[in-house]
Amino acid sequence: MKLILAPMEGLTDPPMRRLLTEVGSYDWCVTEFIRVTDQLLPAHVIHSYCPELHNACKTDSGTPVHIQFLGNDPIALADNAAFAAELGAPAIDLNFGCPAKTVNRHRGGAVLLDEPEVIYQIISAVRQAVPAHIPVSAKMRLGYLDDSRTLDNARAIEAAGAAWLTIHARTKTDGYKPPAYWEKLPAVREAVKMSLIANGEIWTVDDAVRCQQVSGCVDLMLGRGAVTRPDLVNRIRGQAEIDWATLLQLQLDFLDSPTKTDAGLVGRYKQWLGMLTQGYSEAELLWAKLKKAKQLSELRAEIQTALA
Structure with missing residues (x-):
């Protein structure tokens, strides 16, 4: 069983990847998407999305970053993927799942699921440009407005040379509304031979087990559930939970992240704390005290008081 930390724009950024892989046993994680138009991006842009490139493209705990x-x-895309490989990327993933209106309006993300031939061309070009030992993979939804082309897209992705495919089991139209349609995935597994990773609505150990049973996929990608419960990945593996005191210390560590401004850290921390309220009753009490805080010093002081 492989468990992967999902790429989520504005959420699984470098500080969050560092924290979640420090306490969670992931096989690998994936950067937020890097938008490519018609130019080769300079190295500093790629490094800004993936500072782990300076550390053999691994988080501090040793988890590979794709x-x-x-x-x-x-x-x-092929040129940028080849450049990322030169910089040290261990694998390249291609995003055909983002549902954001701005992204889709510019023919990026999930909107391309209406164009399987373009998806084939993209993956084929990237596969040819990247050294053979570096895997190329894809992440997609079931479709854009509907799931009528799910199998067409999966077959195109496999035919173009992708090593595996992650499917967020909803269409773009479904957004993030429950449920995820795991029952749609067995047909994909029958249509292609490449490895398939299931993603979507895995919040608990029971969800993970049901997803595996319904989808037929052994490997799972964890998204918002992993941020809400940083120990979810370990509990799925049958390992110990993280107690609240340990999580408080992790929150202090997060506030020391070097890649954010103070204002940025305050906003990102409060976003995370709000999500933690879904998994920890203690987080609800802390959120009530900090939801109006604007300074890092306020956040640190309240967390340290809770630790005392």
Whole structure:
């Protein structure tokens, strides 16, 4: 069983990847998508999304980081993927799942699921540009407006040379509304031979087990559930839970992240704390005290008081 930390724009950024892989046993994680238009991005841009490239493309705890690109130009994506490989990326992932309106309006993400031939061209170009030992993978939804082309897209992705496919078991139209349609995945597994990873609505150990049973997929990608319960991945593996005191210390560590401004850290921490309220009753009490806080010093002081 492989368990992977999902790429989530504005959520699983480098500080969150560092924290979640420090306490959770992931096989790998994936960067937020790097948007490619028609140009080769400079190294500093790729490093800004994946500072782990300075550490053999691993988090501080040693978890590999795969680099994800999003776009619609096969040549530009191939050039950037090859450059990322030169910089040290251990694998390249391609995003065909983002449901954001701005992204879709510019022919990126899930909107390309209406164009299986373009998806084939993109993956084929990237596969040819990247050294053979570096895997190329894809992440998609069941479809854009509906799931009528799910199998067409999966077959195109496999035919183009992808090593595996992760499917968020909802369409773009479904957004993030429950449920995830895990029951749609067995048909994909029958249609292709490449490895398939299931994603969507895995919040608990029971969800993980049911997803495996319904989808037929052994490997899972964990998204918002992993941020809400940082020990979810370990509990799925049958390992120990994280107590609240340990999580408080992790929150202090998060506030020391070097890659954010103070204002950025305050906003990101409060976003995370709000999500933690879904998994921990203690977080609800802390949120009530900190939801109006604007300074890092306020956050640190309240967390340290809770630790005392």
